[in-house]
Amino acid sequence: xxxxxxxxxxxxxxxxxxxxxxxxxxxxxxxxxxxxxxxxxxxxxxxxxxxxxxxxxxxxxxxxxxxxxxxxxxxxxxxxxxxxxxxxxxxxxxxxxxxxxxxxxxxxxxxxxxxxxxxxxxxxxxxxxxxxxxxxxxxxxxxxxxxxxxxxxxxxxxxxxxxxxxxxxxxxxxxxxxxxx
Amino acid sequence: xxxxxxxxxxxxxxxxxxxxxxxxxxxxxxxxxxxxxxxxxxxxxxxxxxxxxxxxxxxxxxxxxxxxxxxxxxxxxxxxxxxxxxxxxxxxxxxxxxxxxxxxxxxxxxxxxxxxxxxxxxxxxxxxxxxxxxxxxxxxxxxxxxxxxxxxxxxxxxxxxxxxxxxxxxxxxxxxxxxxxxxxxxxxxxxxxxx
Numbered sequence: 001x002x003x004x005x006x007x008x009x010x011x012x013x014x015x016x017x018x019x020x021x022x023x024x025x026x027x028x029x030x031x032x033x034x035x036x037x038x039x040x041x042x043x044x045x046x047x048x049x050x051x052x053x054x055x056x057x058x059x060x061x062x063x064x065x066x067x068x069x070x071x072x073x074x075x076x077x078x079x080x081x082x083x084x085x086x087x088x089x090x091x092x093x094x095x096x097x098x099x100x101x102x103x104x105x106x107x108x109x110x111x112x113x114x115x116x117x118x119x120x121x122x123x124x125x126x127x128x129x130x131x132x133x134x135x136x137x138x139x140x141x142x143x144x145x146x147x148x149x150x151x152x153x154x155x156x157x158x159x160x161x162x163x164x165x166x167x168x169x170x171x172x173x174x175x176x177x178x179x180x181x
Numbered sequence: 182x183x184x185x186x187x188x189x190x191x192x193x194x195x196x197x198x199x200x201x202x203x204x205x206x207x208x209x210x211x212x213x214x215x216x217x218x219x220x221x222x223x224x225x226x227x228x229x230x231x232x233x234x235x236x237x238x239x240x241x242x243x244x245x246x247x248x249x250x251x252x253x254x255x256x257x258x259x260x261x262x263x264x265x266x267x268x269x270x271x272x273x274x275x276x277x278x279x280x281x282x283x284x285x286x287x288x289x290x291x292x293x294x295x296x297x298x299x300x301x302x303x304x305x306x307x308x309x310x311x312x313x314x315x316x317x318x319x320x321x322x323x324x325x326x327x328x329x330x331x332x333x334x335x336x337x338x339x340x341x342x343x344x345x346x347x348x349x350x351x352x353x354x355x356x357x358x359x360x361x362x363x364x365x366x367x368x369x370x371x372x373x374x375x376x
Contacts, residue, residue, distance in 0.1 A: 001342070008365055009366055009370075015335035019333075022312040022328050024313055064376075132214055134369075143207045149196045149197070150200070159193060166198045170199055174201035
């Protein structure tokens with residue numbers, strides 16, 4: 001019970017975001033230009049993309065989880081700062097030493113989508129690690145609830161018949177779908 | 182029949198019906214949260230045949246062509262279709278155990294269908310990530326509907342859980358419950374605000 005009460009916000013987030021994703025209701029992202037500025041940093045050829053991204057974010061005071069791709073053929077370099085509330089796209093054009101910072105317009109559906117997809121221990125930041133640990137806690141909780149729920153049901157003799165019917169129907173439906181689709 | 186009785190029974194029977202989904206979503210989150218080197222999947226050729234069809238222009242619906250490709254390859258069920266470049270159309274039939282990929286080489290007028298060997302990790306994560314009503318298969322739509330009902334069930338479990346906690350006798354259980362609820366909400370808010 002206490003585990004469930006503690007994890008209520010996570011479960012609420014996962015339930016709502018699953019509905020959004022199941023109905024493909026996120027829609028396209030809208031970018032709003034936040035700033036444009038000259039940027040004079042020079043990166044020697046062969047500098048790893050992540051190192052460039054890290055430097056640009058540090059210079060903009062936007063440190064945090066991010067993703068980068070290799071530079072485009074014209075040298076333009078894009079950093080995606082994966083902020084949960086306000087993700088940003090930073091485009092650096094080395095040809096004219098220019099930097100454009102764009103922020104994604106906030107939408108509830110897209111926020112829920114980002115929340116659902118935020119996971120893993122790849123990013124070295126404390127908040128990302130805390131999120132990943134909390135997901136592990138949700139995993140343990142789900143398995144624990146399943147097992148403890150089964151035990152509590154078995155202890156209630158009056159519900160055994162209908163409970164058995166519900167469980168059998170669920171297992172049968174799941175097995176059929178798992179083997180069919 | 183009291184409201185509390187109804188709440189308890191709804192909580193219980195919904196839980197028992199969705200038990201396999203609860204376990205699946207729990208266990209499958211593990212490889213998604215702890216990504217590692219995935220073992221390479223083996224694909225076996227199941228059909229290679231001549232095939233010609235009109236390819237829709239850029240931006241037009243590819244699903245009718247996808248249906249023809251699925252039928253020609255002898256595969257039935259839900260599918261995704263995309264055209265990564267002007268010379269190729271890909272159709273993916275995302276079966277949990279043995280997904281099939283079909284490649285239509287437009288220039289060569291050939292169709293190649295391949296079936297993937299069973300990979301436990303990918304089957305598990307495939308169940309976790311499968312959803313939506315755009316695959317086209319009847320049972321795929323049933324799965325998507327069950328995902329919707331499961332999401333509603335999660336909300337009902339939370340609401341009924343809160344009611345059952347509130348109805349517990351004694352002040353100690355309620356006080357510890359408040360502590361768990363508030364500390365969870367604060368932890369969540371801090372993580373969300375800093376992510």
